[in-house]
Amino acid sequence: MFSNAPAQSQDTLGADAGLTDIKPLQIGDKIPEELWHLPLQIVNHPDGKDTITLNDYRDKEFIILDFWATWCAPCIKELPSLLELKDSIDCKIIPLSDEPTDKIERFLTNNPMFRQSEFYKYERGSIIDKGFKRASIPHTVVIHEGKVISFTLPNLISVKKLADQAAGKSGAIPMKVELKNSKDDLLTLVLDRDKKIGLGGFSVMFGPIEGIVPGVRWEPELQTGGARFQIANYPLLSVMALATGQGHIFLRNPNRILIREKGGIRPINTAEWDWLKHTRLCYESFYPCVQTYEKATEDLKGNLLSYRNIDCRIEDxxxxxxxxxxxxxxxxxxxxxxxxxxxxxxxxxxxxxxxxxxxxxxxxxxxxxxxxxxxxxxxxxxxxxxxxxxxxxxxxxxxxxxxxxxxxx
Known part of the structure; x- marks a missing residue:
């Protein structure tokens, strides 16, 4: 019984009363009535309203739930464009955080661009938390005609994509993919021509892939007897951190990064620092036999040179x-x-x-x-x-x- 969860508010307890089971919703599932009528606390309603329910907006063409937090930089970066959708399409945007109300209010006070928008909070363990299960944020849910039509990321939504997805065009809105939860070889299927093949193994490095949450997966013992190293949508700076194994030295300190040129070594400049932070890469290497992580990261450093003409190393x-x-x-x-x-x-x-x-x-x-x-x-x-x-x-x-x-x- 969800009503036994200790962190729930009185409003949530009332909404959960009598509910014995709710499974995480999947694409195509109808929103259960319990979710339609669950009170959500409003943090900054212009008219002083305390709560809303999804049912209040049941007549909207789209309801978009965006799970976010004040500490999540990607969430905050994508919120403005997501909130602007309400000006061009019949939709209700509901940003949801499980943080304390005073923390959300403090965030809104310090970020004037959001003060005119409504923000909401939910309780951990409540129906909405378990109904829309997720492993990371941002996490965006698109509801159309009472059904879930997409689990995605806020930056992958547009007016055209919403219309195409609602019209039945599967994949119009790219799906959010958690690399660590996927069993597929997502990265190797993108650019076959860039594979470097040798003795049954290969490596591939290319640009960002829409919909994949940034992450790293190291599998030293696959069922096939091999090993696999995957990196999805990581900044070049973070890829170098993995390749050198000493990212703590420079990840947040550009003044510990030097550029070697023909004339000698010089400090990194602002444009180069931005390039390292904003250039995103995907990478996969497959080994036909069990392999060590140290060997995989050493190969990653070699492949940065092979694919991107970048040599990186730690020196005194x-x-x-x-x-x-x-x-x-x-x-x-x-x-x-x-x-x-x-x-x-x-x-x-x-x-x-x-x-x-x-x-x-x-x-x-x-x-x-x-x-x-x-x-x-x-x-x-x-x-x-x-x-x-x-x-x-x-x-x-x-x-x-x-x-x-x-x-x-």
Whole structure:
């Protein structure tokens, strides 16, 4: 009985009362009446309304449920275009989060672009949670004429795709695929001409595939006796992290990435950093026998060179670092915007082209009272605020590990 779930609200308990079973809905399933009448809490209704039900919008051509969270960057990125659909088609968009109401309200306060839209929350373990089972977010459900017609991602929906799918054109809206839950060789079927075949094994690398959730799957012992390594829709930066096995060094720190050219080694620039973050790749390698993960990642590094003409390796490099030390302690202004020096240095080190920032380990939790949110402060402003809080900087030379990228001609 779902009514025994401890996290449910009173509204949800009432809606679940008497319900003994509900299976995860599949494409083509009708929405059960219990789901039509389940109250969903509204976080910011313009008229102060507290709840809605799907039944309130049963006459709409489409009802689109979008499961999201305030911490999910892809969810937030795709929300604006999804919400705009209501201006061009007869639909109701229902963004759903299971987070606390005050957290959603805080998110809306800090993101003015969403303040005019309605947002909703649901309870873990409720009917809607179990009826629309998912392994990740974003997760978007399209309902048409009382039936589920698509499980997809928000960026794959458009007015034309909705119309085509509703008209019976199967696959008009690409399906969301969880790589880790799929038993298919999804990646190897896309571009046969790019396969590199040898002794019964192969590798293939190509661009992004619509509908596949970014992910990695390593299967060292297939039923066939072989092994398989798959990467779906990963940024080039993350692929390099897998290939080198030391992504913690550079994934969030562009100043630990250097470019090797004919004239020597230089720091990465902003355009190159964006290229690494936004270029997405898919990759698969198949081995006819049991294989080790270390060998698979080493082959991945070789295939980056073979397919993309990119050599990447971790090397010890002498470089200049700005070390932060507190020269004097200042008074603590009364402000809620307080961050550790470690958090501030982390943000500073995400700005390409700056000298990397370090600090003594014993000062990593020292507090800096910014007076503004860390996310809204520029690097120059952070430098100024650190100085005002009694922090000084000393330029030192040290030998540290960096990612060295060589782009072959």
């Amino acid at each position: 490099v002498s470089s200049e670092v700005t070390e932060l030390t507190r020269s004097q302690k200042t008074g603590h202004p009364k402000t809620k915007f307080c961050y550790s020096v470690g958090e501030i240095a982390f943000v500073l080190n995400q700005a390409p082209g700056r000298i990397p920032v370090s600090y003594p380990e014993n000062l990593s939790n020292e507090q800096v009272y910014l007076g503004i949110e860390l996310s809204s402060a520029s690097p120059d402003m952070l430098d100024k605020l650190l100085s005002e809080q009694g922090w000084s900087k000393e330029l030192i030379t040290t030998r540290e590990k960096h990612l060295i990228i060589t782009k072959k001609d």
